[in-house]
Amino acid sequence: MIMRNTEVHRAFMIQCIVAVIATLLTALLDIKYGLITLLVCILFIIIYIVSVKKRYKLFSELALDIDRILHSENDIMLEKYDEGELAILQNELYKMVNRLRHQQQSLQDDKIYLSDSIADISHQLRTPMTSMNLLLTMLSDPNLTDEKKFTITHKLYEMLSRIDWLITTLLKISRLDAGTVQFHKENISLSELIRRSCSPLNIPIELREQKLIINANGNFSGDISWTCEAIGNIVKNCMEHTHSGGTITINAIDNPLYTEIIISDTGDGISEKDLPHIFERFYKGEDSDENSFGIGLALARMIITRQNGTIKAENNSGAVFTIRFYKVTV
Numbered sequence: 001m002i003m004r005n006t007e008v009h010r011a012f013m014i015q016c017i018v019a020v021i022a023t024l025l026t027a028l029l030d031i032k033y034g035l036i037t038l039l040v041c042i043l044f045i046i047i048y049i050v051s052v053k054k055r056y057k058l059f060s061e062l063a064l065d066i067d068r069i070l071h072s073e074n075d076i077m078l079e080k081y082d083e084g085e086l087a088i089l090q091n092e093l094y095k096m097v098n099r100l101r102h103q104q105q106s107l108q109d110d111k112i113y114l115s116d117s118i119a120d121i122s123h124q125l126r127t128p129m130t131s132m133n134l135l136l137t138m139l140s141d142p143n144l145t146d147e148k149k150f151t152i153t154h155k156l157y158e159m160l161s162r163i164d165w166l167i168t169t170l171l172k173i174s175r176l177d178a179g180t181v182q183f184h185k186e187n188i189s190l191s192e193l194i195r196r197s198c199s200p201l202n203i204p205i206e207l208r209e210q211k212l213i214i215n216a217n218g219n220f221s222g223d224i225s226w227t228c229e230a231i232g233n234i235v236k237n238c239m240e241h242t243h244s245g246g247t248i249t250i251n252a253i254d255n256p257l258y259t260e261i262i263i264s265d266t267g268d269g270i271s272e273k274d275l276p277h278i279f280e281r282f283y284k285g286e287d288s289d290e291n292s293f294g295i296g297l298a299l300a301r302m303i304i305t306r307q308n309g310t311i312k313a314e315n316n317s318g319a320v321f322t323i324r325f326y327k328v329t330v
Helices: 006-029 031-070 084-139 146-178 190-207 224-240 296-305
Strands: 186-189 211-216 219-222 247-254 258-265 309-315 319-326
Touching: 006 031, 084 146, 146 296, 186 190, 190 211, 190 219, 190 224, 190 247, 190 258, 219 224, 219 258, 219 319, 224 247, 224 258, 224 296, 224 319, 296 309
Parallel strands: 211 247
Antiparallel strands: 186 219, 247 258, 258 319, 309 319
């Protein structure tokens, strides 16, 4: 079998020719020297053939191990190949196998995460859609009063708005996950940034008879649109967890190291159980509103961290969210 290899066959023929020539030359001097030379040459040829067969065996075992690795067997150890060129090859294969195993685990984790996310999204969509089906059934009642129809229609509009917000937010999260979002640096005053962030919430805050206090000095440098989205989601969370007549305060400063935005409310704060998980996707605390999806704060953190920022949640006579956008890499 090994003689089918062109290089091995060529080396074997050269060794035979050299052995014959050496034997003939030494035999001319003395027949005993010729025999000794012949025996030595035969010995070297045998050693060569044995070593080649051994190497072929190792290569064959290595090929089988690689085939087993390709068929997802994870208990293969390559440390036994520890000689010459095989040691170099083993070292490179070992690194490749470790990388493949890591990628396989990452893909498995991604599959599990995707499966869980799809299940969560399905659950989040199913709840309002079930309510909408019940409301549509009620709306088809011919004896329904105009006032009742108006109330049901208003509820349907609210649920459609919730579904629209959920889908829009999930699309934003998926874009951030995929790394397709390009953040653009723009300069804007902190007071204007916060004003734009809170603008969509001014009416809901007013309807809840809550007070919004803003103290902002300095400037902000970053993506204005995405940052407004993040701040708006945090303020929305504070609004939903603050009682009627409560206060939401936003203090913002700018210094040479970072831009800091502190958002606090006079609500009941965040429970100690929920505090470590408050920024996790689809996490809903014990006191969460039934209309909450648990993705607003997760999106806010993604936007902030991708702009070299940090966000921290804590309690101090209510919930306190501290955001910092660093001007140097941390």
